[in-house]
Amino acid sequence: MLNTQELQQSDSTHYLHPFTDAKSLKKKGARVITRAEGIYLWDSDGNRLLDGMAGLWCVNVGYGRKVLAQTAMRQLEELPYYNTFFQTVPGELRFRGQ
Numbered sequence: 001m002l003n004t005q006e007l008q009q010s011d012s013t014h015y016l017h018p019f020t021d022a023k024s025l026k027k028k029g030a031r032v033i034t035r036a037e038g039i040y041l042w043d044s045d046g047n048r049l050l051d052g053m054a055g056l057w058c059v060n061v062g063y064g065r066k067v068l069a070q071t072a073m074r075q076l077e078e079l080p081y082y083n084t085f086f087q088t089v090p091g092e093l094r095f096r097g098q
Contacts, residue, residue: 004044007032036063 002010008029008064017025032044039062054060061068082089 004032005029007044038062038064 011030011032012022012026015059016022017030033041034044035042036055039051041051041056041063043049051059051063055063072098079089
């Protein structure tokens with residue numbers, strides 16, 4: 001696996017971060033998040049961080065929830081995606097009104 005500095009170099013070469021001063025970020029290097037569990041994240045240097053933004057508000061139930069991963073896997077195997085313009089899909093209907 002690449003070390004933090006190598007990951008940061010690849011990041012600055014190939015990725016444009018939104019709402020970020022690219023010059024400043026390239027100078028200090030992006031924090032590289034490598035794993036998550038519950039409400040915590042770990043970076044490539046082994047630091048544990050509280051994810052106060054909950055993955056930018058899309059992981060408000062925490063990371064690593066097995067029942068959610070299993071439910072998502074079942075849905076992905078059945079029908080991973082279809083647009084809902086002028087139609088609906090059963091997977092979506094299960095959650096309406098809850």
